[in-house]
Structures are given as structure tokens and as C-alpha cells.
Amino acid sequence: MTLLSLTNMQTNIGEYAVLHDISLTVPEGGVFVLLGRNGAGKTTTLRSIMGMWRPSPGSVMFRGQDITALHTADIARLGIAFVPENMGIFGGLTVEENLVLATAKGKFDRDRLNRIYRLFPALEKFWTKQAWSLSGGQKQMLSVARAIIEPRDLILIDEPTKGLAPAIVDAMAEAFREISDTTTILLVEQNFEFAKSLGRDMAVIDDGRIAHAGSMADFVADRALQDRLLSLSV
Numbered sequence: 379m380t381l382l383s384l385t386n387m388q389t390n391i392g393e394y395a396v397l398h399d400i401s402l403t404v405p406e407g408g409v410f411v412l413l414g415r416n417g418a419g420k421t422t423t424l425r426s427i428m429g430m431w432r433p434s435p436g437s438v439m440f441r442g443q444d445i446t447a448l449h450t451a452d453i454a455r456l457g458i459a460f461v462p463e464n465m466g467i468f469g470g471l472t473v474e475e476n477l478v479l480a481t482a483k484g485k486f487d488r489d490r491l492n493r494i495y496r497l498f499p500a501l502e503k504f505w506t507k508q509a510w511s512l513s514g515g516q517k518q519m520l521s522v523a524r525a526i527i528e529p530r531d532l533i534l535i536d537e538p539t540k541g542l543a544p545a546i547v548d549a550m551a552e553a554f555r556e557i558s559d560t561t562t563i564l565l566v567e568q569n570f571e572f573a574k575s576l577g578r579d580m581a582v583i584d585d586g587r588i589a590h591a592g593s594m595a596d597f598v599a600d601r602a603l604q605d606r607l608l609s610l611s612v
């Protein structure tokens with residue numbers, strides 16, 4: 379079943395058309411990976427889904443509802459969370475306070491909190507520590523935890539492995555696999571090794587356009603296509 383669909387989406391930033399005619403269908407369940415070189419338009423796509431940029435023309439449909447013109451807070455209320463590249467956490471607040479702020483009513487659902495402790499044990503360990511004092515990987519875990527502290531149907535995650543040590547990247551992959559059992563993940567990544575271990579469906583954005591969309595298995599098998607769409611030398 380289709381969870382999210384983008385149709386002929388054009389997003390302008392200032393006078394520049396950054397996205398051109400983006401159409402994409404994200405099915406419910408699992409991890410959908412959005413790949414592409416630096417500056418291709420991946421973050422702009424996520425921000426356009428969240429109502430942080432307004433596509434025009436074009437539409438964003440979520441569970442069959444047109445959300446193109448909704449405000450970001452209303453889009454979030456429908457069950458979509460965004461984990462931005464800068465993580466969006468509050469450095470001066472503790473792990474607990476960061477998570478409380480991400481709840482709808484200011485209190486935790488015990489089962490969800492226990493699940494977060496299981497996924498990211500460091501967060502329980504450093505529960506009373508201020509977020510600025512966490513390692514890069516722990517900050518990223520906190521950022522993802524904030525997105526799933528309430529039930530969500532879809533989380534948009536922007537380059538979560540950037541700058542992280544390989545062991546942390548493996549732990550993150552494990553956590554994403556578990557999260558994607560219950561919540562669809564739309565993942566923007568430059569780390570192809572990480573992305574290919576997780577994605578079932580994928581698309582590549584190049585110069586603001588969808589250059590390819592299909593199954594991850596087919597893309598992984600096609601080295602020439604990978605070189606053409608992802609290599610830095612092209």
C-alpha cells in the first residue's frame with residue numbers, strides 16, 4: 379500500500395528551482411532510501427514533504443490525504459516526524475528533557491520509553507546528562523529517539539551516519555531495522571554501504587530530478603548505474 383506520494387513536485391528556493399518535477403511513491407513499511415550527490419536536492423525533498431518549503435506546482439499525498447498546503451505542525455500531527463541533518467536537539471537540556479519536549483502531552487508512554495532504552499541503551503545511561511556532552515553517535519540516537527517517542531507512521535531521516543564511527547553506524551543500522559518493523563523510514567543517505575543494507579526500495583535524485591527509482595536489489599546489482607548516478611567524478 380502507498381503511504382506517501384509526491385507528484386510533479388517543483389520546489390523553488392528564492393528565485394532558483396531546486397526540485398523539478400519530482401514524482402515518487404513510498405510504500406508502507408520498511409526503509410525507502412533516497413540517494414544522490416551533494417546538493418542534488420535530497421534535503422529539499424524532505425523539507426518539502428514536511429511543509430518547510432512549499433512545492434508549486436506539485437502535490438504531497440500522505441495516506442491519500444493532500445498535505446501539500448498544511449503547516450509543518452499539522453503534518454507532524456498526522457504522524458510524520460523529521461530527523462534533520464543537524465539533529466535538532468537542545469544541547470543545554472538533558473536527554474530526559476529533550477525527550478519530554480518531543481512528547482505530545484509532556485509525559486512518557488512507559489512501553490515506548492522502554493523500547494527506546496532497548497534500542498539505544500546509551501540514552502538510559504546518560505539520561506540526566508546535557509545533550510551537548512554526548513558523543514556524536516549518542517546525539518544522533520537522541521535525535522532519532524525524539525522522532526519515535528510518539529507513535530509515527532513515517533519518519534524522514536536526513537544523513538544520520540554522517541561523521542559517525544563504523545561501530546556506531548552498525549548499531550544505528552540495527553536500530554533502524556527494528557524501527558522499520560512498525561514505522562516506515564524515508565532515509566536520505568550518502569553512505570551507500572549503510573543504505574544498501576537497509577533499503578528495500580530506493581530512488582536517486584540528481585540535479586533536482588529523479589534520475590532512477592526501483593528496488594535496492596536491482597540498483598546494488600548494477601555497478602554502471604551506481605557509478606553514473608553516485609560517483610563524484612561525473
Ligand SMILES: Nc1ncnc2c1ncn2[C@@H]1O[C@H](COP(=O)(O)OP(=O)(O)OP(=O)(O)O)[C@@H](O)[C@H]1O
Binds near residue numbers: 418421568
Ligand atoms: N536555504 C537555501 N537557500 C538557497 N539555496 C539552497 C538552500 N537550501 C538548499 N539550497 C540549494 O538547493 C540545492 C539542493 O540542496 P539540498 O540541501 O536539498 O541538497 P542535498 O542533496 O540534501 O545535499 P547534501 O547532501 O549536500 O545535504 C543546492 O544547490 C543548495 O545549494
